[in-house]
Amino acid sequence: MAMKMVLRGNMATAYAAKLARVEVIPAYPITPSTLFPEKISEFVANGELKCQFIKCESEHSAMSACIGASATGARVATATSSQGLALMHEVVFIAAGLRLPIVMAIGNRALSAPINIWCDHQDTIAERDSGWLQFYAEKNQETLDLMLMAFKICEDHRVLLPGMVGMDAFVLTHTMECVDIPEQEEVDRFLPPYKPVYKLDVNNPMTFGAFSSPDNYMEFRYAVHMAMESAVKVIDEVFEEFEKKFGRNYQRVVPFMVEDAEVILVTIGSMTGTAREAVRLLRSKGKKVGLLKITTLRPFPKDLLKKYLKDAKVVVVLERNISLGFGGAVYPEIAAVFANAARRPKIYDFIIGLGGRDIVVEDIVKVYEIAMDALKAKKAEMVEWIGVRKDEIEVIK
Amino acid sequence: MNEESLFASGHTACAGCGATIALRLLLAAAGKNTIVCQVTGCMEVVSTGYPNTAWKVPYIHVAFENAAAVASGVDAALKAKGEREGKNIIALGGDGGTYDIGLQALSGMLERGHDVLYVCYDNEAYMNTGIQRSSATPYGASTTTSPPGKFSIGEDTPKKPLAEIVAAHRPSYVATASVGYYQDFQTKVKKALSKKGPSFILVYTPCPTGWRTPSEKTMEIAKLAVDTGYLILWEMENGDRNTLKVTKMPPKPRKPVEEYLKIQGRFRHLMNKPEELKKIQELVDAECKRYGIE
The missing domain is CATH 3.40.50.920 (Rossmann fold)
Known part of the structure; x- marks a missing residue:
């Protein structure tokens, strides 16, 4: 039976990562997303989640480690906010260009200067051209549900793009709400393990991140754009399947x-x-x-x-x-x-x-x-x- | 070189490129069960021009400053899947991507204890973007951002002691090497890969284009650097400074550093400045003394 818990939005996304059986979580703490790595490290410490938690030295390295892990075929998630996302900017674009279905929870927070830790959407809006799918939650239940669905949508072979789930700083990240936590078995049926099309494999060597000339760069960009277009259909399908399985309706x-x-x-x-x-x-x-x-x-x-x-x-x-x-x-x-x-x-x-x-x-x-x-x-x-x-x-x- | 070539010919590197020699030696020593994570730079540009690749091992390039972090992710993913055993993970960067912009990611990878060998090929400047100085550029060298002039001697600071900074992290293995002494380099690669945990090798790779040296003299210059004491080849194991040893002693007496400098265009402006040559010789002597080299 599904369980109800009173959770902060950040924690709900950590539960989503646990339910999704995420294999690698590289993270760097930043307000107001710190509860995500805290909760994940707690899950790992007490054996509730078997994943490799990488305690990174910056957000740039956290996203870089996400890229390395995802390219090796693992299901990968992380979380950040504001300046952290801005620091990641360079590699956020690369994650999409490399077609890696990384899922990232964002506590939407204002950008400096002046420094401010509270809510607005400037951080993710500034990444809207990056090739990441962008979902925004209205309440804590949605942070968990959208995070779960993001894995399924992003990992779909018609999409193969990363996705971010935005939740408003403090209004959602730190506010307690009752959240329905689905059963692990139901989630497993909804979200099977990630099957990459290509990965770093010593038995089948491939080159990722090749140097592209004016002769082929536009084709690569067009392919990402078309994957984004395909995502529309995939999102609608996944939202529909989610409603059938879990009873909650989502629409774009x-x-x-x-x-x-x-x-x-x-x-x-x-x-x-x-x-x-x-x-x-x-x-x-x-x-x-x-x-x-x-x-x-x-x-x-x-x-x-x-x-x-x-x-x-x-x-x-x-x-x-x-x-x-x-x-x-x-x-x-x-x-x-x-x-x-x-x-x-x-x-x-x-x-x-x-x-x-x-x-x-x-x-x-x-x-x-x-x-x-x-x-x-x-x-x-x-x-x-x-x-x-x-x-x-x-x-x- | 008797090897199964895992770094194929047909790449677009300059004639006499020391770094491509290092890559061939590295992969020959590491073998095919190796995943390479490389920073942006000459070696990435010359080896991966789509749709071609020189790499016969799985390879990923992400950005300029983050090969150590990418390799951390690869290490974690293989561990998560229970597939870590029997594979090498090598992060590769030039001096720009390692000494400068990638130093933080390297430090993070080292302190977290990832089972990764980081190899820095050091050609002492940003060669890919047109020979700008890096913190690996030695005192006196002319680059496009440290030109000699009425008020400049060329690069005005000595080279950053990167391998020592790495050694301070107490990694499983750290060494310096030169393509000129390639057996020493390959022995070090094998030693590094045989150890669990993070390891680091700084390999000295002359760049004929950036150093303005004849392309057929790459190996000779790479040896001269060691024989003059300009480059000291050492290793340290298991994070224990008591294991620190010089692996290749210069001949006695050491050759004067001027022999090394005078065949390189980047130092040509120093040749009529005996006081500067004396200063560089003193810098070399002081470093050699620190390592117990006469």
């Missing part, structure tokens, strides 16, 4: 009250719960508002976004990231979905909750009101920061 994009909605909010991660409350409140006042939560940012769910957003008057993108000098990073991607459409909604962008600033229901209601005013004023575009005390900033003109 999750709609809430969108059927007749004139205004649709788009969220990622834990702010979704707050936004859902705001939608309920606005609905009670007769406003036609809906909500879309993006679970998989890569591959980008353009098909589902188009499906759900095409009839809306206004799309409001709520972003815990900022592409400095432009606006939020997801906004132009959603806008691109409608770039060539005959009829398109107005799309407005809101930067919110950076560096762990709280997002409350009133903020979301305010966002709605600003968006409605902008619509009335027929504003073509808008990038608005919510909750910033602009009078405290010395602007150099």
Whole structure:
């Protein structure tokens, strides 16, 4: 029988790694992901998990060891956050280029400077072009489930790409929630051992990481892109199988009250719960508002976004990231979905909750009101920061 | 060389390349049950141009600074699968990828005690990117980032004592070697691989392109480095400094270092500077004294 435990998000991902029978876990501690290597080392110390835990001297080496272990055919996982992911950046791209299905839990945390340990999505957003699948959890159950599914999706021979599971710093990483822990036997049936297509093998020597010229580099990149495209189907299949086996529904994009909605909010991660409350409140006042939560940012769910957003008057993108000098990073991607459409909604962008600033229901209601005013004023575009005390900033003109 | 060639011909290295000689010697000593993890650099570029490869053993290149970490992962994966026995794992890096950008990953691999042999082929500069100085570049050498000039003697600091830094980690085995004394090098490779735990060999590999030396003189220069005491060949076993011994004594009397310097274009600017030649000779004498060499 499945067991229920009260767990922090970090710990739920450690349980996922244990249930997935991960064989090698190289890790380097960083707030707010430290509970992952702590819990893993505890599992190993008391014999609950038979895996090689490599106590690395940096995140760069942790991801490098992940690459070496995965290329040798092992199932591999690690965890990091923020500066740690930034330090890994170089090898994050290489893991994807080498087609290694490494799974990484990310406690989504703001990037320096100024240094800040709290939540936003800047760290993983900065890696969105790396060739890693990106999943984002809304609650702790999702961190465990998405991590388990990520192994199955990434290791599928139609994909063979690494994947990261984002969970909001502290809001999920450190907050206790009741989490359903599936039975080991059920997980084993869902997730059989990883079968690599190619590996470092003395009986069948191969060269990994060859030098590529202008004559073939584009073909390699195209192959990764096509694997990302194939992942769409694989994700849908795995989500469906997971629901059949474990009873919990996952979708690349999750709609809430969108059927007749004139205004649709788009969220990622834990702010979704707050936004859902705001939608309920606005609905009670007769406003036609809906909500879309993006679970998989890569591959980008353009098909589902188009499906759900095409009839809306206004799309409001709520972003815990900022592409400095432009606006939020997801906004132009959603806008691109409608770039060539005959009829398109107005799309407005809101930067919110950076560096762990709280997002409350009133903020979301305010966002709605600003968006409605902008619509009335027929504003073509808008990038608005919510909750910033602009009078405290010395602007150099 | 009588060997089963595990590093095939047809690679694109320069004529007289010392590092490719080291690779052939290394693989001949290690044998086919070997997995190689290599850093970015000359040897990776010349040996793996897709769709060709010179490697007849499983091989992975990831990035510039992380061969030791990649090898740590390979070691862990084989252990996790119960397939570690009977296989060698060799991490390979040039001096740039080892002395400088890869030093942290190397230190981590050593202190964690991975069963990996790290081989640094040392040609004393960043040759792959066009002969820029590294912390392995010796005092006085001209490189593209340590050019001699009115206010410069060439490289202005002595070479970093990397093998000694490694020795401070107390690995299972650490040695210096030269392709010029290839039997000594191969004996050291076999010794390193026979021991459990981390080991390290620094092998000295002349670079005709970067050093501006005739390509047919690679082996001669690699021997001269030892015979002048410029390069000291030593080994230390089981992390025990009492086992430290010089494996190849220079002839008595030692040849003057000028003999080694004068055949290399990178030191040509020093030839009319007797005070600098004296200084380099003093540096060599001091190092030899530390190792009990007359």
